[in-house]
Amino acid sequence: MSEAIEVQSSPEATNPFALSIKGIDLHYGAAQALRNISLDVETQKITCVLGRNGVGKSSMLRAIVGQHPVSKGRILLDGADVTKAPPYARAGRGIAYVPQGREIFPQLTVRENLEVGFARLPRKQKFIEEEIFELFPILKDMLSRRGGDLSGGQQQQLAIGRALVTRPAILVLDEPTEGIQPSIIKDIGRAITYLKQEKGMAILLVEQYLDFCRELADVVHIMDRGEIVHSGPAEDLDKPHVRHHLTV
Template identity: 50%
Template sequence: MLVLDTVNQYYGQSHTLRDLSLDIPTGECTVIMGRNGVGKTTLLQSIMGINPLASGRIMLDGQPIQGHSVEARPTLGLGYVPQGRQIFPLLSVQENLDIGLPMRPRGQRQIPSYIFELFPVLKDMLARRGGDLSGGQQQQLAIARALVIDPKVLLLDEPTEGIQPNVVAEIAGIIQKLNKDMGMTVVLVEQKLPFARKLADRFCILDRGQTVAQGPMEALTGDQVKAYLTV
Protein backbone atom coordinates (compact mmCIF):
# COMPACT_ATOMS: atom_id res chain seq x y z
CA MET A 1 0.00 0.00 0.00
CA LEU A 2 2.37 2.71 1.28
CA VAL A 3 6.13 2.22 1.01
CA LEU A 4 8.97 4.51 2.07
CA ASP A 5 12.29 3.60 0.47
CA THR A 6 15.56 5.02 1.92
CA VAL A 7 14.00 8.41 2.64
CA ASN A 8 16.25 11.29 3.73
CA GLN A 9 15.07 14.69 4.87
CA TYR A 10 16.78 17.75 6.38
CA TYR A 11 15.88 20.89 8.30
CA GLY A 12 18.77 23.16 7.44
CA GLN A 13 21.87 21.26 8.60
CA SER A 14 19.84 18.87 10.76
CA HIS A 15 19.45 15.40 9.21
CA THR A 16 15.94 14.52 10.46
CA LEU A 17 15.16 11.32 8.50
CA ARG A 18 18.06 8.98 7.74
CA ASP A 19 17.68 6.30 5.05
CA LEU A 20 14.28 5.48 6.51
CA SER A 21 12.50 2.53 4.93
CA LEU A 22 9.05 1.35 5.96
CA ASP A 23 6.22 -0.76 4.51
CA ILE A 24 2.66 0.09 5.57
CA PRO A 25 0.46 -2.94 4.80
CA THR A 26 -2.95 -2.42 3.24
CA GLY A 27 -5.85 -2.52 5.69
CA GLU A 28 -3.70 -2.59 8.82
CA CYS A 29 -2.97 -0.07 11.57
CA THR A 30 0.72 0.77 11.91
CA VAL A 31 1.87 2.81 14.89
CA ILE A 32 4.97 5.03 14.68
CA MET A 33 6.62 5.34 18.09
CA GLY A 34 9.65 6.96 19.68
CA ARG A 35 10.66 9.72 22.04
CA ASN A 36 10.10 13.39 21.28
CA GLY A 37 12.20 14.78 18.45
CA VAL A 38 13.08 11.51 16.72
CA GLY A 39 11.26 12.33 13.46
CA LYS A 40 7.73 10.95 13.86
CA THR A 41 5.88 14.12 12.81
CA THR A 42 8.49 14.79 10.13
CA LEU A 43 7.74 11.34 8.71
CA LEU A 44 4.02 12.06 8.34
CA GLN A 45 4.69 15.52 6.93
CA SER A 46 7.04 13.99 4.38
CA ILE A 47 4.35 11.53 3.29
CA MET A 48 1.98 14.47 2.82
CA GLY A 49 4.57 16.52 0.92
CA ILE A 50 4.80 19.26 3.53
CA ASN A 51 8.52 18.48 3.88
CA PRO A 52 10.29 17.86 0.55
CA LEU A 53 12.56 14.83 0.44
CA ALA A 54 16.30 15.16 -0.01
CA SER A 55 16.38 11.64 -1.44
CA GLY A 56 14.44 8.40 -1.49
CA ARG A 57 10.98 7.42 -2.70
CA ILE A 58 7.47 7.25 -1.30
CA MET A 59 5.17 4.84 -3.14
CA LEU A 60 1.40 4.56 -2.88
CA ASP A 61 -0.14 1.52 -4.57
CA GLY A 62 3.11 1.04 -6.45
CA GLN A 63 3.27 4.58 -7.82
CA PRO A 64 5.80 7.22 -6.68
CA ILE A 65 4.15 10.25 -5.09
CA GLN A 66 7.11 12.41 -4.08
CA GLY A 67 6.68 14.51 -7.22
CA HIS A 68 3.09 15.44 -6.31
CA SER A 69 2.31 18.71 -4.55
CA VAL A 70 0.88 18.99 -1.05
CA GLU A 71 -2.47 19.99 -2.56
CA ALA A 72 -2.55 16.95 -4.85
CA ARG A 73 -1.81 14.30 -2.25
CA PRO A 74 -5.31 14.16 -0.74
CA THR A 75 -6.64 13.40 -4.23
CA LEU A 76 -4.34 10.36 -4.26
CA GLY A 77 -6.10 9.00 -1.17
CA LEU A 78 -4.10 10.40 1.75
CA GLY A 79 -6.00 11.86 4.71
CA TYR A 80 -4.00 13.76 7.35
CA VAL A 81 -4.86 14.73 10.92
CA PRO A 82 -1.98 16.95 12.13
CA GLN A 83 -0.67 17.24 15.65
CA GLY A 84 -2.55 19.93 17.55
CA ARG A 85 -5.65 19.44 15.34
CA GLN A 86 -5.19 22.71 13.36
CA ILE A 87 -8.86 23.24 12.64
CA PHE A 88 -9.99 26.69 11.50
CA PRO A 89 -11.32 28.26 14.71
CA LEU A 90 -13.26 31.11 13.09
CA LEU A 91 -15.02 28.84 10.59
CA SER A 92 -18.08 26.82 11.49
CA VAL A 93 -17.99 23.06 11.83
CA GLN A 94 -19.79 22.85 8.48
CA GLU A 95 -17.24 25.12 6.82
CA ASN A 96 -14.33 23.12 8.28
CA LEU A 97 -15.81 19.94 6.82
CA ASP A 98 -16.60 21.54 3.46
CA ILE A 99 -12.93 22.41 2.91
CA GLY A 100 -12.25 18.85 1.76
CA LEU A 101 -15.10 18.64 -0.74
CA PRO A 102 -13.15 19.98 -3.77
CA MET A 103 -10.84 16.96 -3.38
CA ARG A 104 -13.75 14.62 -4.11
CA PRO A 105 -14.78 13.67 -7.66
CA ARG A 106 -17.29 15.93 -9.38
CA GLY A 107 -20.83 14.84 -8.65
CA GLN A 108 -19.78 13.39 -5.29
CA ARG A 109 -18.99 16.59 -3.44
CA GLN A 110 -21.02 16.03 -0.35
CA ILE A 111 -20.00 14.97 3.14
CA PRO A 112 -20.21 11.16 3.40
CA SER A 113 -23.08 10.13 5.67
CA TYR A 114 -20.91 7.73 7.69
CA ILE A 115 -19.00 10.71 9.12
CA PHE A 116 -22.02 11.83 11.12
CA GLU A 117 -22.62 8.23 12.17
CA LEU A 118 -19.10 8.17 13.60
CA PHE A 119 -19.31 11.71 15.03
CA PRO A 120 -22.95 12.43 15.92
CA VAL A 121 -21.89 15.34 18.13
CA LEU A 122 -20.68 17.22 15.03
CA LYS A 123 -24.06 16.93 13.33
CA ASP A 124 -25.58 18.87 16.22
CA MET A 125 -22.88 21.56 16.02
CA LEU A 126 -22.64 22.33 12.31
CA ALA A 127 -23.33 26.04 12.82
CA ARG A 128 -20.95 26.42 15.78
CA ARG A 129 -17.50 27.90 15.26
CA GLY A 130 -14.66 25.42 15.47
CA GLY A 131 -12.90 27.48 18.11
CA ASP A 132 -15.90 27.19 20.42
CA LEU A 133 -15.68 23.38 20.57
CA SER A 134 -13.97 21.53 23.41
CA GLY A 135 -10.56 19.99 22.77
CA GLY A 136 -12.06 16.56 22.31
CA GLN A 137 -14.70 17.87 19.92
CA GLN A 138 -12.03 19.71 17.93
CA GLN A 139 -10.07 16.47 17.61
CA GLN A 140 -13.17 14.72 16.33
CA LEU A 141 -13.67 17.55 13.83
CA ALA A 142 -10.06 17.25 12.66
CA ILE A 143 -10.51 13.51 12.04
CA ALA A 144 -13.87 14.05 10.33
CA ARG A 145 -12.35 16.72 8.08
CA ALA A 146 -9.66 14.25 6.95
CA LEU A 147 -12.34 11.62 6.25
CA VAL A 148 -14.37 13.87 3.96
CA ILE A 149 -12.16 12.84 1.03
CA ASP A 150 -12.74 9.11 1.72
CA PRO A 151 -9.01 8.42 2.08
CA LYS A 152 -7.37 5.08 1.44
CA VAL A 153 -4.74 5.89 4.07
CA LEU A 154 -5.43 7.92 7.22
CA LEU A 155 -2.42 9.54 8.92
CA LEU A 156 -3.01 10.52 12.56
CA ASP A 157 -0.42 12.51 14.52
CA GLU A 158 -0.89 12.19 18.31
CA PRO A 159 -4.72 12.08 18.25
CA THR A 160 -4.91 11.60 22.05
CA GLU A 161 -2.75 14.59 22.96
CA GLY A 162 -4.49 16.84 25.48
CA ILE A 163 -7.77 14.90 25.28
CA GLN A 164 -9.84 13.80 28.27
CA PRO A 165 -9.92 10.02 28.88
CA ASN A 166 -13.55 9.45 27.89
CA VAL A 167 -12.98 11.09 24.49
CA VAL A 168 -9.74 9.11 24.05
CA ALA A 169 -11.84 5.96 24.39
CA GLU A 170 -14.30 7.29 21.78
CA ILE A 171 -11.48 8.10 19.37
CA ALA A 172 -10.01 4.62 19.86
CA GLY A 173 -13.37 3.11 18.96
CA ILE A 174 -13.65 5.28 15.85
CA ILE A 175 -10.18 4.35 14.64
CA GLN A 176 -11.00 0.67 15.17
CA LYS A 177 -14.19 1.01 13.13
CA LEU A 178 -12.35 2.76 10.29
CA ASN A 179 -9.56 0.19 10.28
CA LYS A 180 -11.22 -3.12 11.15
CA ASP A 181 -14.78 -2.60 9.89
CA MET A 182 -14.16 -0.33 6.89
CA GLY A 183 -10.72 -1.62 5.92
CA MET A 184 -9.02 1.76 5.96
CA THR A 185 -5.23 1.71 6.27
CA VAL A 186 -4.15 3.72 9.33
CA VAL A 187 -0.77 5.20 10.22
CA LEU A 188 -0.79 6.37 13.82
CA VAL A 189 1.85 8.43 15.63
CA GLU A 190 1.25 7.80 19.32
CA GLN A 191 3.13 8.17 22.61
CA LYS A 192 0.66 6.28 24.81
CA LEU A 193 1.69 2.62 24.72
CA PRO A 194 -1.64 1.14 25.96
CA PHE A 195 -3.51 3.08 23.26
CA ALA A 196 -1.05 1.87 20.63
CA ARG A 197 -1.27 -1.76 21.77
CA LYS A 198 -5.06 -1.62 21.64
CA LEU A 199 -5.22 -0.39 18.04
CA ALA A 200 -2.11 -1.33 16.12
CA ASP A 201 -1.33 -4.43 14.10
CA ARG A 202 2.28 -3.38 13.59
CA PHE A 203 4.78 -1.00 15.16
CA CYS A 204 7.76 0.99 13.96
CA ILE A 205 10.13 2.67 16.43
CA LEU A 206 12.21 5.65 15.31
CA ASP A 207 15.38 6.94 16.94
CA ARG A 208 17.35 9.87 15.51
CA GLY A 209 15.40 9.67 12.27
CA GLN A 210 16.06 5.98 11.71
CA THR A 211 13.98 2.84 12.03
CA VAL A 212 15.47 0.89 14.94
CA ALA A 213 12.74 -1.73 15.43
CA GLN A 214 9.55 -2.82 13.66
CA GLY A 215 7.27 -5.80 13.46
CA PRO A 216 3.92 -7.18 14.68
CA MET A 217 2.60 -5.30 17.71
CA GLU A 218 2.66 -8.42 19.87
CA ALA A 219 6.41 -8.75 19.18
CA LEU A 220 7.25 -5.43 20.87
CA THR A 221 9.53 -6.33 23.78
CA GLY A 222 10.08 -4.82 27.18
CA ASP A 223 13.72 -4.18 26.28
CA GLN A 224 12.66 -2.18 23.21
CA VAL A 225 10.22 -0.16 25.29
CA LYS A 226 12.91 0.58 27.86
CA ALA A 227 15.56 1.45 25.27
CA TYR A 228 13.51 3.66 22.96
CA LEU A 229 10.20 4.68 24.53
CA THR A 230 10.51 5.29 28.25
CA VAL A 231 11.50 8.78 29.39
Protein backbone atom coordinates in the same frame (compact mmCIF):
# COMPACT_ATOMS: atom_id res chain seq x y z
CA MET B 1 4.82 20.70 -13.78
CA SER B 2 1.56 18.85 -14.11
CA GLU B 3 0.30 16.23 -11.68
CA ALA B 4 0.44 13.61 -14.44
CA ILE B 5 4.19 14.15 -14.74
CA GLU B 6 4.93 14.39 -11.03
CA VAL B 7 3.06 11.22 -10.06
CA GLN B 8 4.87 8.55 -12.01
CA SER B 9 3.75 5.03 -12.65
CA SER B 10 6.01 2.35 -11.26
CA PRO B 11 6.83 -1.28 -12.01
CA GLU B 12 5.90 -1.83 -8.34
CA ALA B 13 2.25 -1.03 -9.03
CA THR B 14 1.35 -4.53 -7.83
CA ASN B 15 2.85 -3.72 -4.42
CA PRO B 16 0.38 -5.04 -1.79
CA PHE B 17 1.06 -2.04 0.44
CA ALA B 18 -0.99 1.13 0.14
CA LEU B 19 1.99 3.20 1.27
CA SER B 20 5.68 2.33 1.02
CA ILE B 21 8.54 4.51 2.25
CA LYS B 22 11.92 3.44 0.96
CA GLY B 23 15.11 4.73 2.54
CA ILE B 24 14.15 8.37 2.97
CA ASP B 25 16.36 11.07 4.45
CA LEU B 26 15.07 14.53 5.33
CA HIS B 27 17.00 17.68 6.16
CA TYR B 28 16.12 21.07 7.59
CA GLY B 29 19.00 23.06 6.20
CA ALA B 30 22.18 21.39 7.45
CA ALA B 31 20.35 19.43 10.17
CA GLN B 32 19.31 15.89 9.30
CA ALA B 33 15.93 14.93 10.77
CA LEU B 34 15.41 11.50 9.17
CA ARG B 35 17.94 8.80 8.30
CA ASN B 36 17.14 5.94 5.94
CA ILE B 37 13.52 5.51 7.03
CA SER B 38 11.72 2.55 5.43
CA LEU B 39 8.31 1.18 6.32
CA ASP B 40 5.16 -0.16 4.70
CA VAL B 41 1.53 0.58 5.54
CA GLU B 42 -0.83 -2.15 4.44
CA THR B 43 -4.49 -1.90 3.47
CA GLN B 44 -6.84 -2.84 6.33
CA LYS B 45 -4.02 -2.61 8.86
CA ILE B 46 -3.08 -0.05 11.53
CA THR B 47 0.60 0.79 11.55
CA CYS B 48 1.76 2.71 14.62
CA VAL B 49 4.98 4.72 14.93
CA LEU B 50 6.11 5.43 18.49
CA GLY B 51 8.96 7.43 19.92
CA ARG B 52 9.92 10.16 22.33
CA ASN B 53 9.47 13.86 21.51
CA GLY B 54 11.81 15.20 18.86
CA VAL B 55 12.84 11.91 17.25
CA GLY B 56 11.43 12.77 13.81
CA LYS B 57 7.94 11.25 13.82
CA SER B 58 6.14 14.39 12.61
CA SER B 59 8.90 15.10 10.09
CA MET B 60 8.28 11.66 8.61
CA LEU B 61 4.57 12.40 8.24
CA ARG B 62 5.26 15.77 6.62
CA ALA B 63 7.48 13.99 4.12
CA ILE B 64 4.78 11.40 3.39
CA VAL B 65 2.04 13.95 2.69
CA GLY B 66 4.35 16.25 0.71
CA GLN B 67 4.76 19.15 3.13
CA HIS B 68 8.55 18.83 3.14
CA PRO B 69 10.80 17.39 0.41
CA VAL B 70 12.98 14.39 1.15
CA SER B 71 16.73 14.46 0.53
CA LYS B 72 16.93 10.81 -0.50
CA GLY B 73 14.69 7.80 -1.03
CA ARG B 74 11.22 7.21 -2.46
CA ILE B 75 7.59 7.40 -1.37
CA LEU B 76 5.06 5.16 -3.12
CA LEU B 77 1.28 5.41 -2.91
CA ASP B 78 -0.43 2.30 -4.22
CA GLY B 79 2.72 1.56 -6.20
CA ALA B 80 2.99 5.00 -7.81
CA ASP B 81 6.09 7.08 -7.07
CA VAL B 82 4.94 10.36 -5.49
CA THR B 83 8.30 11.41 -4.06
CA LYS B 84 8.25 14.70 -5.96
CA ALA B 85 4.49 15.18 -6.07
CA PRO B 86 2.87 18.15 -4.27
CA PRO B 87 0.45 17.60 -1.39
CA TYR B 88 -2.68 18.07 -3.55
CA ALA B 89 -1.53 15.33 -5.93
CA ARG B 90 -1.00 12.94 -3.03
CA ALA B 91 -4.43 13.83 -1.64
CA GLY B 92 -5.81 13.08 -5.10
CA ARG B 93 -4.40 9.58 -4.80
CA GLY B 94 -6.32 8.98 -1.59
CA ILE B 95 -4.13 10.07 1.31
CA ALA B 96 -5.62 12.21 4.11
CA TYR B 97 -3.67 13.85 6.92
CA VAL B 98 -4.78 14.78 10.43
CA PRO B 99 -1.91 16.94 11.74
CA GLN B 100 -0.70 17.34 15.28
CA GLY B 101 -2.56 20.28 16.81
CA ARG B 102 -5.61 19.57 14.61
CA GLU B 103 -5.36 22.82 12.58
CA ILE B 104 -9.10 23.34 12.29
CA PHE B 105 -10.35 26.80 11.25
CA PRO B 106 -11.55 28.44 14.49
CA GLN B 107 -13.72 31.10 12.83
CA LEU B 108 -15.52 28.65 10.53
CA THR B 109 -18.46 26.56 11.69
CA VAL B 110 -18.17 22.82 12.13
CA ARG B 111 -20.07 22.37 8.85
CA GLU B 112 -17.74 24.76 7.03
CA ASN B 113 -14.68 23.01 8.45
CA LEU B 114 -15.99 19.69 7.17
CA GLU B 115 -16.77 21.19 3.78
CA VAL B 116 -13.12 22.21 3.39
CA GLY B 117 -12.62 18.53 2.55
CA PHE B 118 -14.72 18.98 -0.60
CA ALA B 119 -11.83 20.65 -2.42
CA ARG B 120 -10.48 17.52 -4.11
CA LEU B 121 -13.84 15.84 -4.73
CA PRO B 122 -15.91 15.79 -7.93
CA ARG B 123 -19.18 17.73 -7.73
CA LYS B 124 -21.37 14.66 -7.22
CA GLN B 125 -19.39 13.65 -4.12
CA LYS B 126 -19.48 17.02 -2.41
CA PHE B 127 -21.60 16.03 0.55
CA ILE B 128 -20.84 14.93 4.10
CA GLU B 129 -21.46 11.23 4.50
CA GLU B 130 -23.78 10.29 7.35
CA GLU B 131 -21.21 7.74 8.45
CA ILE B 132 -19.01 10.56 9.77
CA PHE B 133 -21.78 11.65 12.13
CA GLU B 134 -22.31 8.04 13.20
CA LEU B 135 -18.65 7.86 14.18
CA PHE B 136 -18.66 11.28 15.85
CA PRO B 137 -22.27 12.21 16.79
CA ILE B 138 -21.18 15.42 18.54
CA LEU B 139 -20.29 16.93 15.16
CA LYS B 140 -23.87 16.67 13.93
CA ASP B 141 -25.10 18.35 17.11
CA MET B 142 -22.65 21.24 16.64
CA LEU B 143 -22.76 21.89 12.90
CA SER B 144 -23.52 25.58 13.39
CA ARG B 145 -20.96 26.12 16.18
CA ARG B 146 -17.62 27.75 15.39
CA GLY B 147 -14.67 25.39 15.42
CA GLY B 148 -12.85 27.55 17.94
CA ASP B 149 -15.69 27.10 20.44
CA LEU B 150 -15.25 23.33 20.58
CA SER B 151 -13.23 21.53 23.25
CA GLY B 152 -9.88 20.01 22.32
CA GLY B 153 -11.40 16.54 22.03
CA GLN B 154 -14.26 17.81 19.88
CA GLN B 155 -11.80 19.64 17.64
CA GLN B 156 -9.85 16.40 17.22
CA GLN B 157 -13.02 14.61 16.14
CA LEU B 158 -13.68 17.46 13.72
CA ALA B 159 -10.16 17.20 12.27
CA ILE B 160 -10.61 13.46 11.69
CA GLY B 161 -14.07 14.03 10.25
CA ARG B 162 -12.69 16.64 7.84
CA ALA B 163 -10.10 14.10 6.65
CA LEU B 164 -12.80 11.47 6.16
CA VAL B 165 -14.87 13.83 4.02
CA THR B 166 -12.21 13.36 1.32
CA ARG B 167 -13.03 9.61 1.22
CA PRO B 168 -9.42 8.54 1.70
CA ALA B 169 -7.85 5.14 1.19
CA ILE B 170 -4.96 6.01 3.53
CA LEU B 171 -5.46 7.91 6.78
CA VAL B 172 -2.40 9.49 8.44
CA LEU B 173 -2.83 10.72 12.03
CA ASP B 174 -0.27 12.62 14.10
CA GLU B 175 -0.81 12.07 17.84
CA PRO B 176 -4.64 12.14 17.82
CA THR B 177 -4.80 11.48 21.59
CA GLU B 178 -2.63 14.45 22.60
CA GLY B 179 -4.38 16.50 25.29
CA ILE B 180 -7.66 14.58 24.87
CA GLN B 181 -9.87 13.32 27.69
CA PRO B 182 -10.08 9.52 28.10
CA SER B 183 -13.70 9.14 26.97
CA ILE B 184 -12.96 10.84 23.64
CA ILE B 185 -9.76 8.80 23.23
CA LYS B 186 -11.96 5.70 23.38
CA ASP B 187 -14.32 7.18 20.77
CA ILE B 188 -11.37 7.92 18.49
CA GLY B 189 -10.02 4.42 19.00
CA ARG B 190 -13.36 2.88 18.08
CA ALA B 191 -13.56 5.05 14.97
CA ILE B 192 -10.07 4.07 13.83
CA THR B 193 -10.84 0.38 14.34
CA TYR B 194 -14.08 0.77 12.36
CA LEU B 195 -12.26 2.47 9.48
CA LYS B 196 -9.78 -0.38 9.33
CA GLN B 197 -12.26 -3.23 9.61
CA GLU B 198 -15.30 -1.91 7.77
CA LYS B 199 -13.80 0.54 5.28
CA GLY B 200 -10.57 -1.34 4.61
CA MET B 201 -8.42 1.74 5.12
CA ALA B 202 -4.68 1.73 5.54
CA ILE B 203 -3.96 3.72 8.69
CA LEU B 204 -0.65 5.23 9.77
CA LEU B 205 -0.75 6.43 13.35
CA VAL B 206 2.00 8.38 15.13
CA GLU B 207 1.58 8.25 18.90
CA GLN B 208 3.21 8.53 22.29
CA TYR B 209 0.34 6.89 24.18
CA LEU B 210 1.62 3.33 24.48
CA ASP B 211 -1.64 1.69 25.57
CA PHE B 212 -3.53 3.25 22.66
CA CYS B 213 -1.10 1.73 20.17
CA ARG B 214 -1.04 -1.61 21.95
CA GLU B 215 -4.83 -1.86 21.69
CA LEU B 216 -5.13 -0.76 18.06
CA ALA B 217 -1.96 -1.50 16.13
CA ASP B 218 -1.19 -4.47 13.93
CA VAL B 219 2.40 -3.36 13.35
CA VAL B 220 4.60 -1.02 15.39
CA HIS B 221 7.76 0.89 14.52
CA ILE B 222 9.82 2.75 17.11
CA MET B 223 11.89 5.78 16.16
CA ASP B 224 14.90 7.28 17.87
CA ARG B 225 17.12 10.11 16.62
CA GLY B 226 15.58 10.10 13.16
CA GLU B 227 15.89 6.35 12.62
CA ILE B 228 13.66 3.31 13.02
CA VAL B 229 15.21 1.22 15.77
CA HIS B 230 12.55 -1.49 16.05
CA SER B 231 9.80 -2.95 13.84
CA GLY B 232 7.43 -5.77 14.69
CA PRO B 233 3.93 -6.79 15.80
CA ALA B 234 2.13 -4.82 18.49
CA GLU B 235 2.79 -7.62 20.99
CA ASP B 236 6.46 -6.56 20.98
CA LEU B 237 5.53 -3.54 23.08
CA ASP B 238 5.38 -5.81 26.12
CA LYS B 239 9.02 -6.87 25.72
CA PRO B 240 11.47 -5.04 28.01
CA HIS B 241 14.12 -4.50 25.33
CA VAL B 242 11.49 -2.87 23.09
CA ARG B 243 10.04 -0.66 25.83
CA HIS B 244 13.58 0.51 26.59
CA HIS B 245 13.47 2.58 23.39
CA LEU B 246 10.47 4.51 24.74
CA THR B 247 11.79 5.40 28.18
CA VAL B 248 12.98 8.95 28.80
